[in-house]
Amino acid sequence: MVDISVKIGKLKLKNPVMSASGTFGLEYGELLDINSLGALVLKTITYEPRQGNPAPRIAEVSSGMLNSIGLENKGLEDFVKKKVPKLKGIKIPVIASIAGNNAKEYAALAARLGRIAKIAAIEVNLSCPNVRHGTREGLIAQDAEATQDVISAVRKAASCALIAKLTPNVSDISKIALAAQKAGADALLVANTFPAMAVDIETGKPRLGNITGGLSGPALKPVILKMVWELYNKIEIPIIGCGGIMDYKDAVEFMLCGASAIQVGTATFVNPAAPVEIIKGIGKYMKEKKMAGPGQLIGKIKVGSLWRL
Amino acid sequence: MKQLMLEITGNKEISEGFYRMRLESAYLAANSKPGQFVEVKCSSGPDPLLRRPLGIHRVVKGGIELLYKIIGRGTGLIARMKPGDTLDVIGPLGNGFDLSPHRGADILVAGGHGVAPLVALADSLVNSVGRIVDREKRGIHVFIGAKTAKHILCAKDFGKLGCDVHVATEDGSGGSKGLITNSLAAFLNTIHYPLCTTIYACGPTGMLKAVAGIAMEKHIPCQVSLEERMACGVGVCLGCPVKVTRSPGHQVTGFEYKMVCKDGPVFNAEDIAW
Ligand SMILES: Cc1cc2nc3c(=O)[nH]c(=O)nc-3n(C[C@H](O)[C@H](O)[C@H](O)COP(=O)(O)OP(=O)(O)OC[C@H]3O[C@@H](n4cnc5c(N)ncnc54)[C@H](O)[C@@H]3O)c2cc1C
Ligand SMILES: Cc1cc2nc3c(=O)[nH]c(=O)nc-3n(C[C@H](O)[C@H](O)[C@H](O)COP(=O)(O)O)c2cc1C
Ligand code: FES
Numbered sequence: 001m002v003d004i005s006v007k008i009g010k011l012k013l014k015n016p017v018m019s020a021s022g023t024f025g026l027e028y029g030e031l032l033d034i035n036s037l038g039a040l041v042l043k044t045i046t047y048e049p050r051q052g053n054p055a056p057r058i059a060e061v062s063s064g065m066l067n068s069i070g071l072e073n074k075g076l077e078d079f080v081k082k083k084v085p086k087l088k089g090i091k092i093p094v095i096a097s098i099a100g101n102n103a104k105e106y107a108a109l110a111a112r113l114g115r116i117a118k119i120a121a122i123e124v125n126l127s128c129p130n131v132r133h134g135t136r137e138g139l140i141a142q143d144a145e146a147t148q149d150v151i152s153a154v155r156k157a158a159s160c161a162l163i164a165k166l167t168p169n170v171s172d173i174s175k176i177a178l179a180a181q182k183a184g185a186d187a188l189l190v191a192n193t194f195p196a197m198a199v200d201i202e203t204g205k206p207r208l209g210n211i212t213g214g215l216s217g218p219a220l221k222p223v224i225l226k227m228v229w230e231l232y233n234k235i236e237i238p239i240i241g242c243g244g245i246m247d248y249k250d251a252v253e254f255m256l257c258g259a260s261a262i263q264v265g266t267a268t269f270v271n272p273a274a275p276v277e278i279i280k281g282i283g284k285y286m287k288e289k290k291m292a293g294p295g296q297l298i299g300k301i302k303v304g305s306l307w308r309l
Numbered sequence: 310m311k312q313l314m315l316e317i318t319g320n321k322e323i324s325e326g327f328y329r330m331r332l333e334s335a336y337l338a339a340n341s342k343p344g345q346f347v348e349v350k351c352s353s354g355p356d357p358l359l360r361r362p363l364g365i366h367r368v369v370k371g372g373i374e375l376l377y378k379i380i381g382r383g384t385g386l387i388a389r390m391k392p393g394d395t396l397d398v399i400g401p402l403g404n405g406f407d408l409s410p411h412r413g414a415d416i417l418v419a420g421g422h423g424v425a426p427l428v429a430l431a432d433s434l435v436n437s438v439g440r441i442v443d444r445e446k447r448g449i450h451v452f453i454g455a456k457t458a459k460h461i462l463c464a465k466d467f468g469k470l471g472c473d474v475h476v477a478t479e480d481g482s483g484g485s486k487g488l489i490t491n492s493l494a495a496f497l498n499t500i501h502y503p504l505c506t507t508i509y510a511c512g513p514t515g516m517l518k519a520v521a522g523i524a525m526e527k528h529i530p531c532q533v534s535l536e537e538r539m540a541c542g543v544g545v546c547l548g549c550p551v552k553v554t555r556s557p558g559h560q561v562t563g564f565e566y567k568m569v570c571k572d573g574p575v576f577n578a579e580d581i582a583w
Contacts, residue, residue, distance in 0.1 A: 022547075023541070023545065023546060024545060024547065025543075025544065025569070027544050027545050027547030028543065028545060030310050030311070030543075031310065031311070031312050031543075032397070043547075044544075051551065051565070051566060052547060052566060054550075055537055055538070055548070055549075055550050055551070056537070056538045056539040057538070057547070057548045057550060058358060058359075058539065058540045058546075058548040058549070059538065060359050060538075062356065062360055063356055063358060064357045064358065065358060065540060067540070067546070067548060069546070069547045069548060072547045072566065099429065106515075138468070140508060146426070180553075191422075216356070217358055218355045246355065265506045266358070266540075268541070269359060269362065269540045269541045269546065270358060270359065271350070271357075271397075272312055272399065272543075273312060
């Protein structure tokens, strides 16, 4: 078998495929073997419980979907007391995802989660389009300074691997990426959903209860792919690609553009077997191409200055 | 629950725009409860992307049946599938109706395609739970409402099971003219229904709300099967919320969201924050 293991900071993954936050849960254990994934990323939690947005929270669009869940979750305490014990049977690295109103809240979440042995890494969600971060305008990941503040605070609070989850809705993603890297992030997750909306022309109403939401799925893929490629040459820390990856071919595209690992979200709803099929597909592709390890795949897109023999 | 590639063994238009599809699956036949549903992939490509939730209409020998109405692209595509084709299905999903034993009557109220899961329910009530079918008092009374007579579905199926069937159409072309909820209210006012009667309803939200109101007024326990836009269908995406009243010690203190796909689709009508 080809070795497809990758390293994300201190974290070693047996393969580069993870679940995307908010799109996966232990419920899927009935439909696929969770322990065959590279890592399990959990739904974003906040300090206090959040009720989430009104229905409808889902709208299907051409080759994609919109969601406006609004980070519904029961808060940190419930997570620690009720969710963590349920992770007993999980043998792969578990990554917790956090969001806060300000740097202090992010740090408090990280400090608590960093002490839990079961949590191998923290994904810092700086980019959910369905919530406001306190009183600030826009998302944290739309502001390099705010990104640096939050990641620095989290870095101080926890010693585990940190992943910064960015938004694609920026004019220059490299500025934000560099800020996160400078502040001590071990990897960048590119990216979250893109803000979007849809309207029902019969009723004249928005198709989401929250009016706007985030676009995910195949429609998002080319946009994110370009960002990963753009960042690969400018960033030293590993990039995790996420956006519209439906099969192993999409995953390989992301890896060729420079992603060390990938996350699968919407595809799991459509085909719960997708993450496992992607893992197998990547291995098969590398074998066919006679690649000895992921190093021969990651960033090896054949274009201009990237061409390396 | 399993993800299954199932052979379609039948797919026929039974009335204008309504289809009945038979799927071969010993697993679903053995493991489905009335009120549960499946999620169907309507095409092999990314369009349409998401699966469509469809109720389990009937459990037959070696498989299940779906009954669906063509609404848009997804249902339009599966309507064109032929026996011998394969359908990618996840199920059974959701909680299903609560069929706890009781000795009263059962009242089933259907609107539009909401009739689909109620056939499985009636079948279970008669054949598994062994409810007495007696037209006078302790029977199974079915109320079916639709726009016109040709949209009244499954009346014969309920009849064959020995149920007492009431029909109403908005244009009066079949049964009594008007809303099915009016027929239900009139029925409950005239008949001396036994204690321990239960109402089960599936249909448009407006109808369910009206049925819930009638049930509340008459103090009859009522289970409603709800619909909401879905993505995962298994409770992980939190995409299908319904507002449920929170009442510790019976004092309503606001509401919380439950997920239609996992906590439902069947809820006690009195718990819903209509
Ligand atoms: C638990 C459950 C059981 C159902 N059982 C049945 C059944 O037995 N028979 C039947 O005919 N219909 C049933 N429905 C409704 C059925 O899911 C929709 O009619 C179908 O999804 C429409 O898809 P479409 O592509 O044809 O329509 P479109 O309008 O093109 O669909 C666009 C999007 O909206 C969603 N959508 C549209 N209408 C509904 C709806 N009423 N509920 C949820 N999502 C919707 C679709 O899934 C899709 O994501 C059920 C719905 C739920 C939630
Ligand atoms: C229903 C839904 C819920 C999501 N919830 C979260 C979340 O809680 N936290 C987060 O960081 N991202 C969340 N996301 C974004 C995904 O993790 C992912 O970044 C995005 O969907 C793009 O990947 P995909 O196209 O593979 O789905 C959510 C996405 C969807 C569709
Ligand atoms: S559809 Fe995902 S939680 Fe119900």
